[in-house]
Amino acid sequence: MSNQSSVEILTEWDIVAARQLGRNVAKELGFGTVDQARITTAISELARNIYLYAGQGRIEIQQLTENGVKGILIIAADQGPGIPDVRRVMEDGFSTSGGLGAGLPGVKRLMDEFKIETIPGEGTDIRATKWLR
Amino acid sequence: MSNQSSVEILTEWDIVAARQLGRNVAKELGFGTVDQARITTAISELARNIYLYAGQGRIEIQQLTENGVKGILIIAADQGPGIPDVRRVMEDGFSTSGGLGAGLPGVKRLMDEFKIETIPGEGTDIRATKWLR
């Protein structure tokens, strides 16, 4: 079962809209305050990456149910330049040492599952899931 | 100019007494709440080290004035077994990875100046200073 909705990311305001959408869904699913804030932060980070590096893209939020467990899936998709060196971007300290924010390792930590597909010149597709414990 | 007072460390209660003495002096000198808490934590750590590893010793608190700048000096002295490998004890992660507390690197970070003298079998003398900015 899945239930979806999405936000196009074009301006910085859309980041806020994506956050709001994610927080609403998370709340509705029954996530506590701290997890709501974590899910929202992950969305914020992904939306900001689209806004800063791809120019435009889309954040999609899906409600999941698997084996009776509910969860939230964030999809961040863009047709931007792609990430040339994924290994490096996923390294600790690469994006955070300057305090630039959580970076992709941060998103991975905030969520339970994380998957990235990127093709240089074609775009990036990131999927991150958090399950309701 | 210096003004001193001290607490013998024999029981865990004495750790609290040393903390109280340090916090009072820090407050009196004009340190803010956060710095008071940091100085107190440093004292706590040093007193706990004495209590745990030397069995007994002394925490001494001195008020300092140097070139018109006020400061607080903590002296932790014991006649315990000494520290066989100071280099290792001052390494990050050595004492903190198990969440055992700030350790000596923590004390060094909480204060502005830090000096350690230790002789195996004879004891340890640690001096840590924080200046009022």
Place this chain on the structure above:
Amino acid sequence: MVHKIENQYKEILNQYMQRQSEQNLYVGQNFSRQLISENISPEEVISVHKAAMQEIYKELPDVVWHSFDFLIEMMINYGLALQERQSLLQRQEEIRVEMDLAANVQETLLKTKLPALKGLDIGLLSIPARKMNGDYIYFISDEEGHAGIAVADVIGKGLPAALCMSMVKFGMDSLNNSPASPSEVLGVINRVVEKSIDDSMFVSMFYGRYDASTAALTYGSAGHEPAILYRSKTGEFDELYAKGLLLGVSPAAAYEEHTVQLEENDLVIMMTDGVTEGRTDEGFIEREVIFELIQQKKDEPAQTIVQHVYDELERMQNAELRDDFTLVIYKKV
């Protein structure tokens, strides 16, 4: 500066207290990144928060202020852990610089010269999984048209493997550029390895000696991944297998050698297990997949074939190399 932060914080908090909107939380969170980058500790954040609340809501009961004081005390150890992160990041950077330098030294140390041999087109690639390479390619050649090509793999990765590899190189150097027969070469290196490294370290090696005048390839193996011979005429792939213990196991080990006759456009494919033991989410990559990749480019120069195989295998594995990857292809032209 602290004053500026206090004012900014009060401003942002005040906005949020007026209206608990996502917008205001977004602004707050962005501000928290700035605080981290300025090394503001969590206990300071609580302290600034308390001060801001005191200005905005003077009338709140004392229990609220005491509660913040308690939080400040609780956060001191968290602040220390964060400072530790800073110094760990710095230490990590220092190690990275040292490793890069060491990888450079290793590269210069282990460099080998591609032989220019009539009738043989050689392509090669050796990519370490981490900083330091535990795979190794070594060429020997003489004036009379003989070329020796060795591919070796230290069991293990990283630094310890890289240190061992320097030994193989100097063992090969001691042959003074005379491409001897495989059983001789493997015997010499086996004794060097056996003498110089401890019992837990082993090296596998495949050695082929090509004679340009007869187009015959004589090969031997010390517990190494067999090479593959692609027959242009039939389109078939044959294993070049030879019996022999890993280097370093026993000083008395003996090494078989076999000879094959190369025909025009035949390919000899030497590699390490990093090529054949790649894994995707679905499991190991089948040998047939690699054969397929080679066939796709068989009419191109050897280097193009090598690069194609690497690119495709890397893509299948999501750019995650689990082991050092070394591939040498030579083509009889």
Place this chain on the structure above:
Amino acid sequence: MVHKIENQYKEILNQYMQRQSEQNLYVGQNFSRQLISENISPEEVISVHKAAMQEIYKELPDVVWHSFDFLIEMMINYGLALQERQSLLQRQEEIRVEMDLAANVQETLLKTKLPALKGLDIGLLSIPARKMNGDYIYFISDEEGHAGIAVADVIGKGLPAALCMSMVKFGMDSLNNSPASPSEVLGVINRVVEKSIDDSMFVSMFYGRYDASTAALTYGSAGHEPAILYRSKTGEFDELYAKGLLLGVSPAAAYEEHTVQLEENDLVIMMTDGVTEGRTDEGFIEREVIFELIQQKKDEPAQTIVQHVYDELERMQNAELRDDFTLVIYKKV
């Protein structure tokens, strides 16, 4: 578990709210260590704090609860930074293990056999400043009573230096245990180094060849710290200086050699600059200090003298080695 923590927290907070004593803060701070060790993030602490306050002080106005919500949002990035610390600590531990393993490999790789020579008592010590040693001692000896003793130092420390050193070892190995004359040995190693490493890496080396039948020592140096000769009869210390470029600078470099005649109880002291360039808080340690230390133990076995010098110099420097430390003393007995 989370429930247990919430209850404990409420209990401790409640105590503090009743009485703002140092005792209660001490209990709270000890509890915060436990929270960190259980990977409870700062945003969770604020959340637990808020819940506890809500239970104890239901009647507080909404602004208080909003204020905690804002703090939770502010702490998320702090929590992430803390998780990063955990993975950095783990990574640091992995690197430590790899370095230890590499240091072992290096030790086995570079091991050299002390020659048992009539009339010569040898003591030695080589201590790296970091994990990997960039100093090196190598012995050669033959059946006819000749012993070659080399002490080398790669310019630089750590990993890159250690990798270079393996090259010196294999260069020495290529001499096949025949203790040739210093100018020959230094010439051979110079060409190996020049060929194999890049222009930024140099090695200094002192080489002495002792002839047991005549008690003559012939020595040469490639830009290395001069050795010292202690004359037992006069109690004087003489420098054993020989002209020669660092190894690796120029393939054409030539190396001088000189010969001295050893008398009974004379000491030859070979070392690296890690011995002479030790520093205390007061500045460099004077050579005379080292001479003094040697004289104190001159009648003891060579190993005792070496150990005494190291122990005393280490003590003077507060156990902080700035450079690899290598000392070889041989005594004519």
